Amino acid sequence: MDEELEESDALECAQHGKAHVTYVCEHLISHPVQKWHSDYPDAENHWPDAWCAACNVHYLAQGGEWNERNEDLVPIKLMCHVCYEGARSASLARMAGPVFDAWDAFLDTCFEELKTKNDQLNQEFDLGSHQRYDWDQEKAELVFSNGGVPAVIAKIDFIGSYSSRSDTWLWAWANFHLLENIRTRIIAVRDFGESHDYPCLITAKWEAEEGDGWDMAAAAAHVLNAKGVYRSPDRNGASFLLIREICKA
Ligand SMILES: [Zn+2]
Ligand SMILES: [Zn+2]
Incomplete structure (x- = not known):
């Protein structure tokens, strides 16, 4: 704490x-x-x-x-x-029966959808090829650059993070270390979870594996109709960033 x-x-x-x-x-x-x-x-x-x-x-x-x-x-x-x-x-x-089946099918659809979106992003912007990336919470931007020169700029939201220390997923809407500007649009995913009674989408923090992070990211990209998702690894796991808009600098 x-x-x-x-x-x-x-x-x-x-x-x-x-x-x-x-x-x-x-x-x-x-x-x-x-x-x-x-x-x-x-x-x-x-x-x-x-x-x-x-x-x-x-x-x-x-x-x-x-x-x-x-x-x-x-x-x-x-x-x-x-x-x-x-x-x-x-x-x-508690998720069981038809709700569980619907959730499972929903995740499959979202995952396939995200794969297509991310493939397309990589074709167009080759996100892995840049020297570095930095995010700016105030601007809600993710900037890929080479030698100090911006190459690609994305408008982002934090989806959530997977912690390998505690093996948990934490939704960005419950991560109060983040600036409000970058964690509030994701509440739409929680609202979607409420309307379908999907507990993973409405529970702030839960025991998870890293793959669950990709599932939640895929669900978020679907609900918010995003361009794709960028995973930013760190010493304690990874953050998942939703790409709302993206363009070459
Ligand atoms: Zn206790
Ligand atoms: Zn009671």
């Missing part, structure tokens, strides 16, 4: 030591593999309060808020933030 732990929002987890406090209904703690109802993470709260479908009935009965009439009906427990992320990640296994 980068953030300093304030005593008031810290707890001692038997498994993970000192950690951030999160609030979760006890049904999700005992059965994490189900739909988690919560707000999305924001810069102030990376682990928003979460409750199960049964508790959500009480929430909706009060017009989508917690107050003195429904709070007592929901058994809320404290959970360490590492346990929270692990349990939320485990909830992805």
